[in-house]
Amino acid sequence: xxxxxxxxxxxxYITLTLxxxxxxxxxxxxxxxxxxxxxxxxLCCLYCYRTDLILNSWSFNLSGFxxxxxxxxxMARPALNKKANYLYNKLSIVSNTKxxxxxxxxxxVYVLLSFVSVYYSSSDMLAGIxxxxxxxxxxxSDKYEEIYKNALDGIAKRFTDYFRPVVLMFCFYSMTSNKxxxxxNYFILFATILSSLAISMMTASRGNVVNVIFLVIICYLxxxxxxxxKIKRHIRFISIIAIVIISAFLFAVTQSRFGxxxxxxxxxxxxxxxxAFDYGVYPCLEKYSSGTYLFNYFxxxxxIDSIPHKGMKLYTGEFITVVGVFFKDFGPVLTL
Numbered sequence: 552x553x554x555x556x557x558x559x560x561x562x563x564y565i566t567l568t569l570x571x572x573x574x575x576x577x578x579x580x581x582x583x584x585x586x587x588x589x590x591x592x593x594l595c596c597l598y599c600y601r602t603d604l605i606l607n608s609w610s611f612n613l614s615g616f617x618x619x620x621x622x623x624x625x626m627a628r629p630a631l632n633k634k635a636n637y638l639y640n641k642l643s644i645v646s647n648t649k650x651x652x653x654x655x656x657x658x659x660v661y662v663l664l665s666f667v668s669v670y671y672s673s674s675d676m677l678a679g680i681x682x683x684x685x686x687x688x689x690x691x692s693d694k695y696e697e698i699y700k701n702a703l704d705g706i707a708k709r710f711t712d713y714f715r716p717v718v719l720m721f722c723f724y725s726m727t728s729n730k731x732x733x734x735x736n737y738f739i740l741f742a743t744i745l746s747s748l749a750i751s752m753m754t755a756s757r758g759n760v761v762n763v764i765f766l767v768i769i770c771y772l773x774x775x776x777x778x779x780x781k782i783k784r785h786i787r788f789i790s791i792i793a794i795v796i797i798s799a800f801l802f803a804v805t806q807s808r809f810g811x812x813x814x815x816x817x818x819x820x821x822x823x824x825x826x827a828f829d830y831g832v833y834p835c836l837e838k839y840s841s842g843t844y845l846f847n848y849f850x851x852x853x854x855i856d857s858i859p860h861k862g863m864k865l866y867t868g869e870f871i872t873v874v875g876v877f878f879k880d881f882g883p884v885l886t887l
Contacts, residue, residue: 554600556612557601559613560616564623565593565594568590571631581630581769582632585627586623588765593825595822596822596825596826599819599823605826609826611826612833619829619872623874625887646728654721657718657721661710665707666746668707668749668750669745671707672752711743712750715763719740719767723774726774726778726786727774727777741789747763748763748797756804760797823870827865828871831863831864833875835862838858839858839878840859840860842880842881843855845876845877863879
């Protein structure tokens with residue numbers, strides 16, 4: 552029965568992806584890509600379960616998988632709109648509006664703070680290049696206690712983390728306008744990738760660079776209708792270079808941290824979040840954090856004590872999907 556539930560979960564997302572792909576007449580847009588990523592995750596979950604990368608003690612409920620699927624559909628709804636180029640039309644703004652000007656200067660500040668962040672991370676970055684110290688860096692508990700060198704570094708890293716989606720969307724939208732300096736946009740793109748890579752190299756973690764890869768792909772798919780063909784060629788060329796560099800880093804980190812189990816670690820990384828949500832979050836949480844988990848940075852600033860959740864049956868380092876994060880804070884009703 553458990554085996555059937557994990558297979559059924561994969562069928563949910565694969566079927567939806569194929570339906571969307573066919574509806575778009577074999578055209579990959581942001582909606583197909585987004586659901587396709589979830590389908591890939593569901594397949595990896597199936598692989599991890601079948602190959603015992605998941606603990607045998609984990610059990611699953613159909614209602615948990617259905618709840619997660621419905622939540623993902625609600626979250627992805629704007630990207631799945633039947634109207635052609637729905638998100639592109641919604642996000643397009645006139646280049647002479649005040650809003651556009653605010654976003655432009657926000658991007659300039661972002662680039663500046665990106666290089667501030669990289670500057671303070673440079674020594675840690677250089678220490679790892681060409682060596683096999685990623686596992687030592689990852690296991691070094693001091694990096695979490697002293698992740699910011701000073702107040703300016705803290706501002707730079709937080710700013711570049713929080714505003715990354717906004718700046719990337721503005722960057723790709725700007726590429727649709729002939730009035731914009733393209734080299735400025737390429738510079739913004741470069742700064743965004745470099746700053747996320749710097750943080751990942753400093754902590755020997757993979758999350759930041761994986762995050763920026765998906766953000767870049769999503770933003771490109773949303774705005775590609777309006778991007779001239781010549782610029783698309785440039786983007787593909789830059790993407791190839793970035794993918795080679797990032798892949799080399801991800802491989803080095805994974806190999807250093809997991810050795811001969813590197814491939815299994817990647818598959819587990821991609822393929823346990825849905826199962827972890829269904830087993831360790833959905834059926835067993837007795838108390839929720841009321842927003843103090845997701846917004847912990849702001850609660851610390853305001854001096855508000857965090858509210859610990861109660862009942863979760865997982866280790867801290869396991870992924871629980873973005874739905875699971877909201878679930879820990881707000882429970883089943885408010886999450887929806």
